Amino acid sequence: MLRFILIFCFALAVSGSALYMTKLSVDGRYDRLSDLQAEITEAENRAIILEAEWAYLSRPDRLLDLSSSLLSMRPIKPNRVLPLESIPLRTPKDKENGGDNAQ
Amino acid sequence: MRNSSPRNSKRSGFAAGLWRRVWPSRPDPDKSRRVARARLLIAGVIASSCFMGISAKAVWLVTSSDTLGAGKSNAAASAPRGAIYDRKGRLLASTLPMMRLHLDPKMVLDPYEVAQKLAPLLPSKSEADILKALGRNSRFVELDRKITPARHAAILALGLPGVNISQTSLRSYPHGAEAAHLVGQVDRDGRGIAGIEKSLDDRLSAGRDVHLSIDLGVQAIVRQSLFDQIERFEGVGGAGLVMDMQNGEIISLVSLPDYDPNHFADASEDAVFNRATKGVFEMGSIFKVLNTAIALETDTASLGSSYDVSKPLYISGFPISDYHPYDRSLNLSEVLVYSSNIGSAKVAEDIGPVLQRSYMEKLGLLSRPSLELPETSQPLYPKKWGRLSTITISYGYGLSVSPVHAAGAIAAAAGNGEFIAPTLLRRDPDTVIERVRIFSPETTKKVRSMMRLVVSHKDGTANYADAPGYLVGAKTGSAEKLKKGARGYNKKVNLTSVIAAFPIHNPRYLVFVMVDEPKPQKFSYGYATAGWVAAPVIAEIVKKAAPVLGVLPMDINAPEIRQNLEPNLNIGGKGAIFASF
Numbered sequence: 001m002l003r004f005i006l007i008f009c010f011a012l013a014v015s016g017s018a019l020y021m022t023k024l025s026v027d028g029r030y031d032r033l034s035d036l037q038a039e040i041t042e043a044e045n046r047a048i049i050l051e052a053e054w055a056y057l058s059r060p061d062r063l064l065d066l067s068s069s070l071l072s073m074r075p076i077k078p079n080r081v082l083p084l085e086s087i088p089l090r091t092p093k094d095k096e097n098g099g100d101n102a103q
Numbered sequence: 104m105r106n107s108s109p110r111n112s113k114r115s116g117f118a119a120g121l122w123r124r125v126w127p128s129r130p131d132p133d134k135s136r137r138v139a140r141a142r143l144l145i146a147g148v149i150a151s152s153c154f155m156g157i158s159a160k161a162v163w164l165v166t167s168s169d170t171l172g173a174g175k176s177n178a179a180a181s182a183p184r185g186a187i188y189d190r191k192g193r194l195l196a197s198t199l200p201m202m203r204l205h206l207d208p209k210m211v212l213d214p215y216e217v218a219q220k221l222a223p224l225l226p227s228k229s230e231a232d233i234l235k236a237l238g239r240n241s242r243f244v245e246l247d248r249k250i251t252p253a254r255h256a257a258i259l260a261l262g263l264p265g266v267n268i269s270q271t272s273l274r275s276y277p278h279g280a281e282a283a284h285l286v287g288q289v290d291r292d293g294r295g296i297a298g299i300e301k302s303l304d305d306r307l308s309a310g311r312d313v314h315l316s317i318d319l320g321v322q323a324i325v326r327q328s329l330f331d332q333i334e335r336f337e338g339v340g341g342a343g344l345v346m347d348m349q350n351g352e353i354i355s356l357v358s359l360p361d362y363d364p365n366h367f368a369d370a371s372e373d374a375v376f377n378r379a380t381k382g383v384f385e386m387g388s389i390f391k392v393l394n395t396a397i398a399l400e401t402d403t404a405s406l407g408s409s410y411d412v413s414k415p416l417y418i419s420g421f422p423i424s425d426y427h428p429y430d431r432s433l434n435l436s437e438v439l440v441y442s443s444n445i446g447s448a449k450v451a452e453d454i455g456p457v458l459q460r461s462y463m464e465k466l467g468l469l470s471r472p473s474l475e476l477p478e479t480s481q482p483l484y485p486k487k488w489g490r491l492s493t494i495t496i497s498y499g500y501g502l503s504v505s506p507v508h509a510a511g512a513i514a515a516a517a518g519n520g521e522f523i524a525p526t527l528l529r530r531d532p533d534t535v536i537e538r539v540r541i542f543s544p545e546t547t548k549k550v551r552s553m554m555r556l557v558v559s560h561k562d563g564t565a566n567y568a569d570a571p572g573y574l575v576g577a578k579t580g581s582a583e584k585l586k587k588g589a590r591g592y593n594k595k596v597n598l599t600s601v602i603a604a605f606p607i608h609n610p611r612y613l614v615f616v617m618v619d620e621p622k623p624q625k626f627s628y629g630y631a632t633a634g635w636v637a638a639p640v641i642a643e644i645v646k647k648a649a650p651v652l653g654v655l656p657m658d659i660n661a662p663e664i665r666q667n668l669e670p671n672l673n674i675g676g677k678g679a680i681f682a683s684f
Binding site: 016019020022023045048049051052053054055056058059060061064075076078079081083 | 158162165183193194195197198199200275277278279281319320322323324327570571572573646647650655656
């Protein structure tokens, strides 16, 4: 009887210690998790602020002002725009001629 | 005898009795052993119980998962409000994390020191303001909702008790007034109170983002073009709209004057009013497009029908006359191209009130639009829809609708004949759209051709709406406004509007521009009609927005253009000329 109780107590002590160690390790992981979550939240907040800043800096009126003062580009006249299909592609004969020229 | 020891014998009375209880004599060793064992057992049970209790609590603490659960619920409760984007993913509204400064006056040791040290760090508050705040009988006095990281660090470095900083959030609109009326507004607690912020509050509060059908680039073009023209003609306001006619998506919706939603408290009532969706107006002659389409669809008129417009028409004592009088009969195309009120009235008389009303109803002009905005209005229409109403409605008086109403209806007449309810939400390509056929393709082909002639014919009223290469078709409308506080119309106060579609042979986009109360100008030779005021804005918008929308300029003489327009129109005795004058 005493032996059984001793073995039981020993098993209890071992499993209790194991449980405690597991608990400690889980606590550690929870700490790590909350750290990571805090990091993610912080990164998300930074991303949100950067996205808003980007939106603010790329306001159409600001871009218009910048492009008119810094670039020399102007709207293309409609008669200068053609669809890709309207550009004649090289025929096989043209290619042959091109090849001859290259030689 | 043990109990008669000299030590005991020296005590007597109460002391001796107490002593015996504490230190009783044990004459019988067996009894003493039993007593000791019993005591040991009791002490053992108590000690074991304590340890078991401690162990049970320890096991409960180890196995409980409260910490995880609490973390999760906090995360769910603090989900930030969803963002609002345009159709290309450009941010229109988002919630930014922000620090706020608040005071606990009961914890403050020296109010004068706090006021003196805080004031330089708070641009919007003086020392007196801070002292006043500290005098309040409250444990929480908010001083500033927008603390920058630099000021946050500086305030913490002061180390003042009772001066607290906590996290909060701020709804930010990085594009300011650009889409103010659409996006709307939230209150201090982050609940939507106007625009999409209000109508989709449930979705946004749950942290879900919203993608609008608006293209911010086109929105900026429409807003700037309209703003410039309102300034030039000293108008009191205006509205602009661009809509995809194939799926009802609104690409741009502008109401001027507007306001910066980041400073909503400073906005005037007039600026907050959404003229494009909430305002209802008598639209004037742009309704002639609908009148013509209904007449053609119901076979009450054909291209060959002729209407005498040489004399003013008198209906119930009201004279109906033309802005540009013609001393002859006009055919149906000429009635629209020359914008003849007399001609339209005669066309409408043939249609009749019952048919006209039923078409107006089918085109959504008698009910509140199903737009995703709280700021919409019920149109104003006559309860008794008689002969006079039928006639006036044919040229846009007597029925007041919002620009969104007009756009939805005219998109059906100038598009492929189907009515699609306008929407502000981006539609997935595979979404099934509810389409209601109102006009046949033959009818709309004729209407589109007439609209092109309004722009391209030298006698058309919208010559200035032409954008070379983009084949614009349009109709102008200059409506006199009702006198304020009196009956009748004020001939000097106009509402000018133009509705246009491009490319008109296969229309994709509808553009609407309205300028409210423009004043005659020297450069416009004293005119303040739609052809002078609103039509140039259409041309400006089409020229600038077409490349953004991916519409390529085309050769006006291309065969497919002529195939998709009606060549047998006769204006001024000559055949149709769709190319620019």
